[in-house]
Amino acid sequence: MSGRLLVGLLLLLLWEMAARTLAGTHLLAGPVDVAGWLFQHRGLVGRALAVTAGEAALGLLLGTLAAVLLAALAVLAPRRVAAVISLLMLFLFCLPLVATGPLLRVLWGPGLGPQVTLAALAVTFTSYLALLVGLRAAPPVWLDLVRSYGRGRLSELWHVRARGALPYVMAGLQIAAPAAFLGALVGEFTGAERGLGLLVIRALRELDAPATWGLATVAAGVTVAAHAAIAAVGRRLQAEPPLILAAAPGRLEGPLPVLAALALGLFLWAGAMEAAGLSPFFAKRPWDVWAFLFTDPEAMAHRAELALALAQTLRVAVPGYLAGLLAGAGLAALVILAPRAEAAVLPVAVALRAIPIVTTAPLLVLALGRGPAGTVTIVAVMIFFPTLVACLQGMRQTPRAVLDLFESHAAGRGARLLHAQLPAMLPAFFASARMAVPAAILAATTAEWLATGTGLGALMAVTASTSAYGMLWSATLVIALAACLAWGALGLLERAVLSRTAAEQLA
Amino acid sequence: MAEAPPEVTCQGLARTYGAGPDAVEAVRPLTLTFAAGQTTALVGPSGCGKSTLLRMIAGLEEPSAGSVGIGGQPPLAVRRRGGLSVAFQEAALLPWRTVEGNVALALRLARRPADPAAVAGLIRLVGLEGFERRRPAELSGGMRQRAAIARCLVTAPGLLLLDEPFGSVDELTRLRLNLDLPRLWQERGTTTILVTHSVSEAVLLSDRVLVLSPRPAAVVADIPVRLPRPRRAAMVRETRFLDLVDEIAAGLSEGGAAADRPLAAQ
Numbered sequence: 159m160s161g162r163l164l165v166g167l168l169l170l171l172l173w174e175m176a177a178r179t180l181a182g183t184h185l186l187a188g189p190v191d192v193a194g195w196l197f198q199h200r201g202l203v204g205r206a207l208a209v210t211a212g213e214a215a216l217g218l219l220l221g222t223l224a225a226v227l228l229a230a231l232a233v234l235a236p237r238r239v240a241a242v243i244s245l246l247m248l249f250l251f252c253l254p255l256v257a258t259g260p261l262l263r264v265l266w267g268p269g270l271g272p273q274v275t276l277a278a279l280a281v282t283f284t285s286y287l288a289l290l291v292g293l294r295a296a297p298p299v300w301l302d303l304v305r306s307y308g309r310g311r312l313s314e315l316w317h318v319r320a321r322g323a324l325p326y327v328m329a330g331l332q333i334a335a336p337a338a339f340l341g342a343l344v345g346e347f348t349g350a351e352r353g354l355g356l357l358v359i360r361a362l363r364e365l366d367a368p369a370t371w372g373l374a375t376v377a378a379g380v381t382v383a384a385h386a387a388i389a390a391v392g393r394r395l396q397a398e399p400p401l402i403l404a405a406a407p408g409r410l411e412g413p414l415p416v417l418a419a420l421a422l423g424l425f426l427w428a429g430a431m432e433a434a435g436l437s438p439f440f441a442k443r444p445w446d447v448w449a450f451l452f453t454d455p456e457a458m459a460h461r462a463e464l465a466l467a468l469a470q471t472l473r474v475a476v477p478g479y480l481a482g483l484l485a486g487a488g489l490a491a492l493v494i495l496a497p498r499a500e501a502a503v504l505p506v507a508v509a510l511r512a513i514p515i516v517t518t519a520p521l522l523v524l525a526l527g528r529g530p531a532g533t534v535t536i537v538a539v540m541i542f543f544p545t546l547v548a549c550l551q552g553m554r555q556t557p558r559a560v561l562d563l564f565e566s567h568a569a570g571r572g573a574r575l576l577h578a579q580l581p582a583m584l585p586a587f588f589a590s591a592r593m594a595v596p597a598a599i600l601a602a603t604t605a606e607w608l609a610t611g612t613g614l615g616a617l618m619a620v621t622a623s624t625s626a627y628g629m630l631w632s633a634t635l636v637i638a639l640a641a642c643l644a645w646g647a648l649g650l651l652e653r654a655v656l657s658r659t660a661a662e663q664l665a
Numbered sequence: 666m667a668e669a670p671p672e673v674t675c676q677g678l679a680r681t682y683g684a685g686p687d688a689v690e691a692v693r694p695l696t697l698t699f700a701a702g703q704t705t706a707l708v709g710p711s712g713c714g715k716s717t718l719l720r721m722i723a724g725l726e727e728p729s730a731g732s733v734g735i736g737g738q739p740p741l742a743v744r745r746r747g748g749l750s751v752a753f754q755e756a757a758l759l760p761w762r763t764v765e766g767n768v769a770l771a772l773r774l775a776r777r778p779a780d781p782a783a784v785a786g787l788i789r790l791v792g793l794e795g796f797e798r799r800r801p802a803e804l805s806g807g808m809r810q811r812a813a814i815a816r817c818l819v820t821a822p823g824l825l826l827l828d829e830p831f832g833s834v835d836e837l838t839r840l841r842l843n844l845d846l847p848r849l850w851q852e853r854g855t856t857t858i859l860v861t862h863s864v865s866e867a868v869l870l871s872d873r874v875l876v877l878s879p880r881p882a883a884v885v886a887d888i889p890v891r892l893p894r895p896r897r898a899a900m901v902r903e904t905r906f907l908d909l910v911d912e913i914a915a916g917l918s919e920g921g922a923a924a925d926r927p928l929a930a931q
Contacts, residue, residue, distance in 0.1 A: 302725055303774075
């Protein structure tokens with residue numbers, strides 16, 4: 159404990175020194191200034207935090223409820239129906255918050271609606287995925303036991319699967335709580351009257367370094383605390399989170415589930431808009447987007463504008479994504495070579511993984527400027543911590559007997575890493591790489607929106623403020639589909655690699 | 666209420682996995698009768714399909730051909746009223762439930778009213794008194810199997826299907842369980858079908874031993890065991906016990922030799 163305290167103090171000291179040294183060239187604020195600002199504005203920050211935390215908690219509750227219902231349905235339904243549900247959930251998860259935020263603001267009007275909806279959307283998919291893996295993880299013999307008394311799938315779900323999934327639920331919640339906070343913050347960016355997000359936007363506009371750093375510190379502290387609190391509850395419930403959450407995607411068994419998900423998605427989209435009687439001026443239907451991109455006299459110009467923005471975004475998102483993955487996996491490999499370092503790095507990485515992008519993005523923008531280097535770094539940082547944690551935990555999965563075998567041959571650390579630990583890491587690495595796709599796009603578009611003024615993020619922000627809803631809906635759709643495709647492509651690669659290295663991981 | 670022990674019949678029961686040239690025949694068409702109230706052991710080499718046969722009798726696996734009758738009824742109907750219990754290779758205790766909770770679960774699954782007295786009585790009978798509130802992780806392998814057997818018996822089933830229930834414990838514990846536990850169901854005259862790859866366990870527990878050939882399973886010997894009950898530890902050293910073990914072992918090796926010969930020669 160005293161060691162950790164010492165490391166904490168050392169970090170604070172370094173932060174303060176960096177702030178003082180670079181104060182002339184970079185917008186940095188040290189812990190002394192930050193603490194001073196926070197103390198001075200404690201009432202304001204406290205009230206804003208209460209608002210945002212309340213929205214996040216409500217979103218977390220609603221998103222988790224939706225995830226529970228859908229995961230139960232997916233477990234009870236035949237595999238193909240479950241695949242359709244999963245695909246629709248993936249699409250929702252891939253919708254960029256930067257675009258859904260303004261759209262929800264228009265659809266909901268003023269009030270809490272967009273913040274709570276975004277918080278719920280941000281958690282539903284990860285919680286759904288964790289629950290689904292957990293519900294399906296019940297050993298076959300437990301299910302046989304239930305069946306041996308002539309009971310069906312509902313009894314399996316109630317007596318065996320639901321309680322067995324608890325560790326997965328807790329792990330999902332650990333990821334979901336910070337995500338809900340992030341969703342609420344983005345919702346507030348879109349024009350809320352109160353909340354922490356509003357203060358962040360103001361501080362950024364005024365280039366107020368102590369305020370930006372102070373608010374980022376508060377947001378980071380809240381998410382890390384939520385993460386730790388859920389972990390503590392999990393330990394109390396004797397439900398230690400499992401190490402690998404996102405199982406490799408199942409085989410789709412032909413194009414039918416994809417087509418069905420597409421048709422159902424379009425139907426739900428159009429149906430919801432029509433049922434709510436929303437004006438086609440801002441609530442575009444599928445056919446409006448189709449017209450905007452393909453049949454409108456200006457369709458070609460629309461497509462060109464969209465393609466240019468997409469290219470700009472990909473130019474920062476792809477290098478940032480790859481850099482984050484490589485750095486995360488690389489550092490994990492280095493750390494595992496020095497087991498003492500692992501004990502120090504893992505808790506810090508787990509805590510930092512919980513900090514949402516929105517709180518760090520403004521800091522990096524302030525520190526690195528508004529060029530592409532800043533955006534690439536933001537994306538890389540966003541990917542880096544989850545990858546590092548997943549890879550470290552994956553390498554820890556190396557069976558003891560395999561390590562003993564290497565030991566018995568007096569093999570070096572390098573050989574052990576290359577032949578035993580890296581292959582053991584692959585399932586966790588791929589799961590993390592897939593989850594990182596939407597995260598990379600979110601990070602890139604958020605940075606573009608808040609800072610660089612280029613790419614899809616900026617395009618979506620501009621079109622939202624100029625009421626160019628045709629472009630906003632089209633951009634949202636294009637980017638979500640691109641993320642889904644990247645996810646699918648990674649899934650294929652994952653299946654191909656794991657079928658050689660970890661066939662038991664494939665359903 | 667205890668169920669009357671049923672007679673179990675298998676009519677042309679067979680199981681094939683896959684289709685076409687890749688098809689694997691696990692169980693050849695079998696026609697068998699298991700007498701009411703008797704304990705029958707199915708012995709055979711690993712992977713010969715004996716567990717598959719047991720699972721088909723329980724209705725946990727669909728046969729490719731043939732049918733099963735338990736007292737003239739299909740397995741599902743019997744399962745639904747809690748008329749049969751299965752003890753699996755693993756104890757299959759739910760880790761979040763106590764010993765008591767795991768035993769009581771069978772009553773809930775069988776849609777029977779809660780019966781704390783019956784649960785406590787069985788826990789005492791299997792020798793787990795004082796461990797009612799413990800969770801499976803706090804028990805040894807043998808204790809877990811005892812709890813699993815208590816769970817099997819709490820519904821007082823007419824048919825008991827045991828799939829190598831003592832396979833995962835050490836030899837000494839296994840012998841103790843073999844001597845202690847069968848009395849609980851044999852006194853009630855429960856029809857019992859036991860899968861095991863231990864020849865001495867088969868002789869010690871059963872009234873009849875069916876020797877199965879390597880995959881696909883076919884009966885190569887049907888050996889009655891006429892040893893007095895209750896069976897005791899000393900019996901395993903008696904000549905008639907050893908003769909039976911030898912007879913079954915011979916059946917096993919003949920079955921294996923028959924399976925090793927080319928098909929045309931059989």
